[in-house]
Amino acid sequence: MPAAPSSLPPPDAAAKKAVRALSAPQKALRKLGLVRDMDLALHLPLRYEDETHITRLRDAREGDEVQIEGVVRHQEVAAGGRRQLLVTLDDGSGTCLLRFFNFYPSLMKQMAVGARLRVRGQLRSGLAGPVMLHPAVRAAGAPLPERLTPVYPATAALAQAYLRKAVQSGLARADASGQLGETVPPDLAAGMFAGLKGAAGVHPQSPPPTLREALFFLHQPPPDAPLAALQERVHPAWLRLKAEELLAQQLSQWRARQERAALAAPALHVRPDGLHEKLLAALPFALTAAQRRVSEEIARDLARPQPMHRLLQGDVGAGKTVVAALAACVAMDSGWQCALMAPTEILASQHFDKLTQWLAPLLQARGQRVAWLTGSQKKKERAAALQAIESGEAALVVGTHAVIQQQVNFARLGLAVIDEQHRFGVAQRLALRQKLAGQEPHLLMMSATPIPRTLAMSCYADLDVSTLDELPPGRTPVLTKLIASHRRGEVIERLRQQLRRGAQAYWVCPLIEESEALDLQSATQTHAELAAALPGLNVGLLHSRMPAADKKAVMDAFASGQMAALVSTTVIEVGVDVPNASLMVIEHAERFGLSQLHQLRGRVGRGSAASACVLLYEVPEGGRLGEVARERLKAMLETHDGFEIARRDLALRGPGEFLGERQSGAALLRFADLQQDEPLIEWARQAAPQMLARYPALAGQHVQRWLGARMDYLKA
Template identity: 70%
Template structure:
């Protein structure tokens, strides 16, 4: 049966057969669909979370405390005890010992099953106790019958989808699915080659995909469980290698498809009046010189824009490395050639910041050519918005700066050639797919430059950004002062407030970022308002401002203008100031409840200070638990912040702590994330997949197409977003 056929109806247990049918689809089938299990191959690739060993019976005398065992025993006593709490106590015996079963939740049917004299197969954890050995809420079935020959899989599930049904569905799908090899001859991954070599020397077996999946769904009882749990077993390695290959094939196919499209050729042209090109005029009016890294990256982008192949480039650099001026240079190249450019940012504050900067740099230069910089934002007045839309459609607006409003249906560009997306990972997948369609609606593919202040570790760039060219600004402009980072327990908050007073008295400005409460924007606002009141009372004579996501755009703009202009000493904010805000006089950043923030976000917030000549500091206020400590990954994040200010090292540690799914955020909404491979440990498999993908696309296109369809189905588009 083809790999993309849907799972057939399963024989149901009597209780399942009576399940309500809605629109011809049973509740069980709906639950499968909720997990994305719609094809036989989806079920075959739905691998167990863990395993239970039901292949052997253990005598009670041989069972150790803390061990999960399966016993066969006879019920010798059964009573419901009301004190100290309602519970069912059952005494069972085998030929070697006695054990008590304890149930705090039970029904009359349990008492019937556990009647005196019943012979049962019981599985649970053996514990010692005051009353002797016992099991709490073990699983039960009638004694006798053949023991399974393999470990019993426990699958990821959802409400209303019992394990027995899921096991049958997976088993049936494995029987039907086409798992014929899609790898070219001799192209086994490194793990498979090692496994085959070991097998030839009397060691492990070489696994095909069919054998690997059969083994992982039903592993032999003598397997070393740790190799299944850490996914180092050769069967796991085969699955991970094939998953990485599917991702690389999809990404590299996307790059090739883009290579067949045509974009505007944006070469530097000499003006008719002999005046210098726009990008040279920009460099002449800037109050600073570009760094060597900025010039290098500028040349890489200019070379792309001079080609008819659409640019698809990621520009990454640490906080404050000067990505915006590089983007402005790229915009100049497009505008100089007579085309339009769009610059899109994820928030109105960042879009406003870009607009103000571009207006200051470019408006005087464009005015001499009869062109303008336009602004588009969600909160614009109708009259202003209509005027901007007219400028864009006529082409008089050479540069359009805005939020996602730039891609709305009523926006009509005259001749858009370059789109620049700042903090591109902050846009949802649906928005990015909409942007690509919007940009190409005139039949010519625009060049695309994406910027990120969150450096992408190499393995991540090789994997999730394999369809992109990557430019890195690896040098900070001169004059940036190092930022001292201090970890301070929130019990010393009064000392921090006193330090704020001293900073403001010295003519400096301070950010105070309120704790992040993901569950409720309203609670975020409550925290920010309470903190604003507290600091206002503690700092008499100091202007303390408040900025949060629910404020109208005009009010946000007014608050930022006061802070940027130096009339406001302290700005209390939620995370809306995470990126883009640039106030050189701000020298202290206080982040309250820093343990609640992600590492990348902490680094971004810290980058709001140290932008001027004054010595700057970032204070991470953290709350401790009852033992006076910060727990788990929060402790790792805070330690990383204190130990390094290098954005690339921060990104590497962030990837280790969170994994690629959380690190990339919304980029991979649409379930295109790696499910099995781990970029921290599987780089040899990634290198293999990266090298094999172009060979398959060139020499074995049918195998490549089958491989991608098997692993990604219709999700490949999300990897191109």
């Protein structure tokens, strides 16, 4: 084939040129992701306006959203503190004052005296009668619409009139081309609403509307449509869309499971008298029943020639690290390497120290070692680590995201362990899995944020989940106290008393340095204050901007007891284990997420001393915390159960906190609500494997319709 002429632009340049040629509204549509006809068909209204009838002023009540039609009797621009356009509209049964603070000559011309207009807005009470502020205005005379007017999610560059027309056109084209055809077989669709009870207008035994019926109804609802059910997304049309979306998610995850089952992975076995058994014998503590059960689940997975894809979840302090160490021993016993990746250098360093303490003596006898790999290493140290990894001398590699960089070549990577997996993005997790050419490494992901049931059923349905639901003996309960910031001096005095008795304490702040934008107590400011208030005591400072060597030196000093108090940002949120630390103070606790507060509280109570967590909160002007902040702090006082904390956090913040970048910023659930729609999740879970087995072609069409290019995100 002859080469293309050099004057022709490459495809990407042509595509960019085509985008530049689009009008501003067309570019705005693309920005919203509205490219395909199906994208437009699935762009659903936020709310509706009823423009199907005219209300007489004499029949309207204050507070009603009404549409009136009348003749302009008077217009003036009132001067004074703020210019405003005042227009008096007479509909024959009364007059209404229309008030505009933002107006242009074109609007004044449209509303000239004698013009007959149709206006829509909320009716308010004024000194001289009814008033509307900034109503929607149009010329009278056009036929009244026969259906409710949808109001769509939009941008500043996209007028509702343009967007409505685009959506209606896209919906019509999608319908004409057969894109709205049924992909859910009738026998599976029949049970879609079976688990629903008490939903408005929903009869569990009645057949749901088709996708086509649901979409046309939601884009063009009749005047008598139940607005409350539409707004709350519990109308059967909404439920149909939610069920389809959840089914697409379940199908993609079941397919991911099937695809992994077809891949090859090394079969890893526990060897008699191998590292696994030697580590168990050398540990200075006995495993809990939960740790033994979970270790056996993982060992069974590793013994299969298909890649493991398992999430190990457990509350703060449940002992996930030793379970990961035992899994690593299974890999190393079989002659394969293991990599453990953590999101921060502090957490990775904690893992490295603990795993080296447990495993280095055992590996040394085999001529192997534990390697350390981070981005902050000196060149010579890094080169030695890379060489050891490539030769296989490094049987276990611990580090940060540096572990997945291109120049890291494993001799035989059999197991990848990712700690705090929600802190890593899709691309990073996929890169670690691709370090073994021709085969997949087994993948063990760990999280100290327990996954609520509905999230496990939906967004984590492609994973096998192991749960550490038992804490090791010796963990002391942590007393949680809620104290207003104006009592900060009392907290510092209490801190002084505790430190004089040999205790150690954390003091966590949300910022590193003072900010003009946020009036929050900064770490540097607090460090200076505490150092002055605690003479003779060593007060350290730790934050993410410090060089790695300095962070390690500070943590080593605190862990060894040389430092009495550590002022820190949230870099100590996970993994930090200092048993002598018995007091945690969290500044501006109202600004932290619930799971984050629970993680921070988990840094104390790890030894035998009675421990406490003080939540210092700032009362804003007006004297009342926001509702979400109040609920977070209330939950911290009421429970120490990480699973209950996770359930409440999901209700308060939605699934983003738990998923992290699992979907790479593209929310896979646009319509379904994990709290509200559990019966639909259950239906989708049961329908997905049946559909894949009996209707594979329809399953593929369904996933493509709903997820398109986003399908791969769930495989990570």
